[in-house]
Amino acid sequence: MNEQASVSISLVGADLSGCNLQGAYLNGANMLSAKLENAKLIGVNFTGANLCKASLVKAELANANLNNTNLYQADLSETDLRGASLIGCNLGDVLMKDAMYDSSTRWPSGFDPDACGAKFYES
Numbered sequence: 001m002n003e004q005a006s007v008s009i010s011l012v013g014a015d016l017s018g019c020n021l022q023g024a025y026l027n028g029a030n031m032l033s034a035k036l037e038n039a040k041l042i043g044v045n046f047t048g049a050n051l052c053k054a055s056l057v058k059a060e061l062a063n064a065n066l067n068n069t070n071l072y073q074a075d076l077s078e079t080d081l082r083g084a085s086l087i088g089c090n091l092g093d094v095l096m097k098d099a100m101y102d103s104s105t106r107w108p109s110g111f112d113p114d115a116c117g118a119k120f121y122e123s
Contacts, residue, residue: 052090081105082121091116 009029017037027047037057045065052072056079063083070090077097085106096116103122107113114120 077117081118086111 009026011029011031011034013033013035014031015035016039017035018039019036020040021044022040022042024041024044026049027045029046029049031049031051031054034051034054036059037055039056039059041056041059041061041064043063043065044061046069047065048068049066050070051066051074052070053074054071055075057075058078059076060080061076061084062080064081064085066084066086066089068088069086071086071094072090073093075095076099077095079096079099081099082102083104084101087106087108089108091108091111094116096113096118099113099116099118100121101113101118102120105113
């Protein structure tokens, strides 16, 4: 399904750890405090989703669209963010210890991933 409308789905507190959601369309989903640890989220569209306080530890978010997503107090430690787009995200108090990013990762203006513990990896 390639619809571009925002979905009205609530996954508040859902435990999706280890799930394969590769290519899923979760635009606008409410995933407050969701657990997505070790989840395969490659190419997922999270545009405008609420991932506030979500745990994405060791998730694979390569090439994911996280534009305008609320990631306030989210834990992205050891997450693969290579090729991901986070333009316009709320990254306040985000944890990124040892998260991986590369030259194709897109960040909000003025955001410093290294200051949050993320590590640059050349593809």
